[in-house]
Amino acid sequence: MAPKFVIAVDRIPSDGWSVHIDLRSEQASAIARERGWTRIEWVSGPEGNARVLRSGRDVFVTGEVRAMVRCTCVRCLERHDRAVTEAFHLTYVTDIDAAPGEHELRPEEMEVEALPGDTVDVADIAVEQVLLALPDHPVCHPDCRGLCPVCGTDRNRTPCDCRAEAPDPRFAALARWKSSRAS
Ligand SMILES: [Zn+2]
Ligand SMILES: [Zn+2]
Known part of the structure; x- marks a missing residue:
């Protein structure tokens, strides 16, 4: 140096x-x-x-x-x-x-x-x-929405309609129960 x-x-x-x-x-x-x-x-x-x-x-x-x-x-x-x-x-x-x-x-x-x-x-x-x-995991902004794990869209620029998370199985069971009651 x-x-x-x-x-x-x-x-x-x-x-x-x-x-x-x-x-x-x-x-x-x-x-x-x-x-x-x-x-x-x-x-x-x-x-x-x-x-x-x-x-x-x-x-x-x-x-x-x-x-x-x-x-x-x-x-x-x-x-x-x-x-x-x-x-x-x-x-x-x-x-x-x-x-x-x-x-x-x-x-x-x-x-x-x-x-x-x-x-x-x-x-x-x-x-x-x-x-x-420097942070170990730098983010461009604390509110950065990141890339959609399903379609890869940059969600800071374009919102997408993908469901980011798999539905919680407990809610799925509840939904089935509700629909069985409704019918
Ligand atoms: Zn970012
Ligand atoms: Zn998407």
Whole structure:
């Protein structure tokens, strides 16, 4: 990734390192693809700010990131753009200063993610934060009516007369009972 978004842990200044995030869509796509997210299209790449601080073996990354991504609605399959704004406050642990033989995590570090490698890649983090903020099952609109399971019509555009659900068997029994009484 672009070196401007990467800092080595042992080069983090004592008063922290601030970086402006302005990734192009292609850069964001490349990072997302490496993580297996191939179905996301980036309308505008992550933009925002991050600050990296280090205290001993702990590395803190805080910031905020905004992006516009194109998702596919799980109900009607329409593509729709979704604005994401995500603030993050992450803690990693690094063994960079560990004394020889002291590579085991302290108990309080067990919950904390280990920093992969000896660098912090803010571009990776920004993309990951946007991806994690996306819903598992995106819908174009909360009231999306989706595709008709019978005829496939997009019911947001054209209503259809199909009966979406099979009739409830209890009501069918009731209807038979009623019609038997009527005759
Ligand atoms: Zn939809
Ligand atoms: Zn239909």
